[in-house]
Amino acid sequence: MSKIRVIDVNKIYSADKITEVEAISRVNINIEEGEFITLLGPSGCGKTSLLRIIAGLEIPTQGRIEINGSIVLEPREDVGFVFQSSVLLPWRNILSNVLLPIEIRGKIQSVNIDKAHELLKLTGLSDFASHFPSQLSGGMKQRAAICRALITDPAVLLMDEPFGALDAMTRDSMNEELYEIWRKSGKTIVFVTHDIYEAVRLSNRVAVMSARPGKIETIVDLNFERNTPYNERILSENYNLKYNLIRDIFYKKSVAHVFS
Amino acid sequence: MRNNNKLLDENYFPGWLGAIPFVFVFLIWEVIGRLNIEGLQYIIPSPESVIIALCEDLAGEELWRHLWITIIEVFWGFLIAIVSALILGVAIGRSSLLDRIFYPIIVFLQAIPKVALAPLWLVIFGFGIGSKIALAAMVGFFPLLVGVVVGMSAMRFEELELMRSLKATSWQIFFKVQLPRAIPSIFGGIEVGIIFSLIGAVVGEFVGARGGLGYLIQFRSAQLDLPGIFSPIFILALIGLVIDLATKMVGKRLMKWNGE
Numbered sequence: 460m461s462k463i464r465v466i467d468v469n470k471i472y473s474a475d476k477i478t479e480v481e482a483i484s485r486v487n488i489n490i491e492e493g494e495f496i497t498l499l500g501p502s503g504c505g506k507t508s509l510l511r512i513i514a515g516l517e518i519p520t521q522g523r524i525e526i527n528g529s530i531v532l533e534p535r536e537d538v539g540f541v542f543q544s545s546v547l548l549p550w551r552n553i554l555s556n557v558l559l560p561i562e563i564r565g566k567i568q569s570v571n572i573d574k575a576h577e578l579l580k581l582t583g584l585s586d587f588a589s590h591f592p593s594q595l596s597g598g599m600k601q602r603a604a605i606c607r608a609l610i611t612d613p614a615v616l617l618m619d620e621p622f623g624a625l626d627a628m629t630r631d632s633m634n635e636e637l638y639e640i641w642r643k644s645g646k647t648i649v650f651v652t653h654d655i656y657e658a659v660r661l662s663n664r665v666a667v668m669s670a671r672p673g674k675i676e677t678i679v680d681l682n683f684e685r686n687t688p689y690n691e692r693i694l695s696e697n698y699n700l701k702y703n704l705i706r707d708i709f710y711k712k713s714v715a716h717v718f719s
Numbered sequence: 720m721r722n723n724n725k726l727l728d729e730n731y732f733p734g735w736l737g738a739i740p741f742v743f744v745f746l747i748w749e750v751i752g753r754l755n756i757e758g759l760q761y762i763i764p765s766p767e768s769v770i771i772a773l774c775e776d777l778a779g780e781e782l783w784r785h786l787w788i789t790i791i792e793v794f795w796g797f798l799i800a801i802v803s804a805l806i807l808g809v810a811i812g813r814s815s816l817l818d819r820i821f822y823p824i825i826v827f828l829q830a831i832p833k834v835a836l837a838p839l840w841l842v843i844f845g846f847g848i849g850s851k852i853a854l855a856a857m858v859g860f861f862p863l864l865v866g867v868v869v870g871m872s873a874m875r876f877e878e879l880e881l882m883r884s885l886k887a888t889s890w891q892i893f894f895k896v897q898l899p900r901a902i903p904s905i906f907g908g909i910e911v912g913i914i915f916s917l918i919g920a921v922v923g924e925f926v927g928a929r930g931g932l933g934y935l936i937q938f939r940s941a942q943l944d945l946p947g948i949f950s951p952i953f954i955l956a957l958i959g960l961v962i963d964l965a966t967k968m969v970g971k972r973l974m975k976w977n978g979e
């Protein structure tokens with residue numbers, strides 16, 4: 460059985476009493492356990508809304524989300540969320556920011572602190588545990604935010620354009636780190652981006668979305684072996700092939716749009 | 720290099736330049752005194768006579784007794800103001816129902832010049848320190864309340880979303896995010912409110928009292944003891960300065976993170 464099931468999800472926002480915007484239209488996806496799936500699309504295609512609905516931060520107008528067979532009505536403890544910006548609390552140091560989810564659930568124990576240090580080490584932030592967020596670069600902050608999402612060891616990680624605000628070089632190295640984390644941990648990751656390269660670098664499958672109303676155009680299976688190392692993956696023939704394939708889908712769509 | 724922008728220029732000029740206006744005012748004052756214009760010495764006492772009066776006051780008992788009364792009034796007035804502003808401000812900031820109920824009357828009360836109520840408090844609370852405490856509390860209350868209410872809405876939307884995704888309770892959200900975010904604004908309110916309380920107490924003493932620096936000023940002006948008026952004024956200015964510096968210092972310690 461699938462880990463996450465998106466079943467006939469519709470989301471309608473009413474701007475005022477007359478105007479209604481259909482942000483998401485009849486979306487169905489089955490996400491397998493341990494899969495890395497990317498929701499890819501132009502801005503305004505509803506990919507973020509869809510992710511927020513999966514997270515239980517928003518309720519769909521119609522349809523439902525199931526995780527492990529139970530319907531999602533509110534945020535779940537076994538789901539971690541990484542936002543577009545790092546959202547670190549500026550008055551807490553990095554360690555204390557990373558431990559925030561534990562603190563909310565109960566008491567911080569020494570195992571938690573060890574785990575936090577381990578995560579900081581994994582993401583190259585060991586020397587910055589007692590620094591404040593304002594002393595860190597954008598990429599480091601986002602790494603800390605990922606540590607915070609991982610501290611509770613969630614089975615599912617939802618990521619909303621987490622590297623969107625970073626420069627291309629930092630983004631590339633963050634992609635590699637995230638890919639390695641996923642490869643070793645076996646977590647289910649749903650990742651939102653508008654960057655085709657990023658989608659092809661990271662995922663098993665790419666759900667290509669289109670806007671107004673937001674719906675899934677097609678789901679592309681990238682056909683990589685699960686354990687392919689990052690560098691091997693991005694140097695492979697298949698990587699370019701899949702990049703061009705997805706690019707063509709968008710291109711044809713936009714050409715069709717222009718001439719119709 | 721000198722820039723033409725004030726923000727870039729901050730440290731270009733030395734700090735002692737601020738002493739110039741003080742020296743200038745003092746010199747003019749002294750010159751006017753030396754000119755010995757007939758009649759003027761009754762209206763503008765010479766710096767010498769003011770300093771002598773101040774020294775006599777500091778050596779004597781009278782000033783200290785009145786100073787103590789004013790300090791007591793400001794202390795209790797401000798304490799009442801800050802406790803009630805925190806309770807009401809937090810309640811309004813946390814509940815849209817209470818916001819709807821209380822906001823209009825707060826705006827209405829704020830529009831009343833509070834010192835205009837001084838005679839009323841005198842009737843209700845009498846000639847003793849009660850009426851001054853009431854006025855100090857009321858005058859200091861509104862800047863504090865504004866500080867708290869504005870501070871309560873300083874939490875960012877993403878921070879609320881983060882806390883929701885972590886399944887934080889509304890009190891956890893309050894103590895871990897909303898309150899720390901409100902601190903700068905609350906301290907802004909404290910800086911203004913405490914000085915307002917001082918003003919309130921002194922005005923209350925003007926209107927009718929048996930003690931306090933305001934009472935002393937009025938008593939001496941009735942006796943045409945002009946140098947004697949200036950020494951309590953000087954002390955009042957000093958109190959204001961000390962309070963202001965102290966709040967700024969405490970605030971700075973609490974808001975080390977406030978670079979962001």
